Amino acid sequence: MRILVTGASGLLGLNFCLQMADSHSIVGVDRGKLNGTPFELLKADLLDPGACSRLLEESRPDAVIHTAAMADVDSCELDPEGARLLNAELPGELAAVCAKRGIQLIHISTDAVFDGSKDGTYTEDDKPNPLGVYAQTKLDGELAVLSVNPEAVVTRVNFYGWSLHGTRSLAEFFFNNLNAGKKVNGFTDVIFCPMFVNHLTETLMSMLGKELIGLYHVVGTQSVSKYQFGIEIARRFKLNENLIESISIEGSDLTAPRSPNLNLSIHKLSTDLGHDIPELSAGLKEFYTQYVQSYPQKMRSYQHI
16 A cells, blocks of 8 residues: 655654555655655655645545644643644645545544543434634634535544654653653543554554444543553663652643543544554554564654754
């Protein structure tokens, strides 16, 4: 399968491209941050007029994985117009072009579209209530995609793994600080369902293979607090878990509001795929194994200097 991946230098984009490069024809779209990758690269600014059409004409993919976004939650609060263009308008434009050409599209959204006030697990039928600019623009992107391309897939995700700069995931945040012997805070009252990025890649490929359409929650099987996730990272890497201070998100100095409960159900996903999703422990084990095998260093060797 020939797959076009936008945001190829991002956490999901780069891991997806590297993982699938041996078994599929991968074309990554990047703004010039990568060099020497084992997959084809196209340099483009997706916000340029007509960029989506030109990219699909040039690459002629069977499927598109749209990971490109303004993903820093606090940055979105500071630049709402930039967030709107990248997170809301661009997905709709890309979805329309894919629909016209009959190309499968998986659009990457976020679990943050919910306000976290539900006492229990969120399903795809629950009504979103975004709290900040990032969440609102990502929800707007979902709606834009499905309104022009009902055959597309929209995935609400929350994932971790190694990144190009080593600072993009919560797992890296905990590892970097603990490995340096620094104290770090962990929220005990923010619950989420982290999924290892390579497991997410495999799941997205399974969804393409099954030709699924519509909205899916694609997260990990286990809900944990940010604090407990930090503890699990510390234990896996044999670092000092006492450096992690358990705190409440109330009174934190974060710019954007965060949802306290992002426990999402993956019943629809596992049912439609016909198999179970890997457990948190399996993801953490692979995350550690990649470190031992110098995968983060290999990844950073593709950074354009």
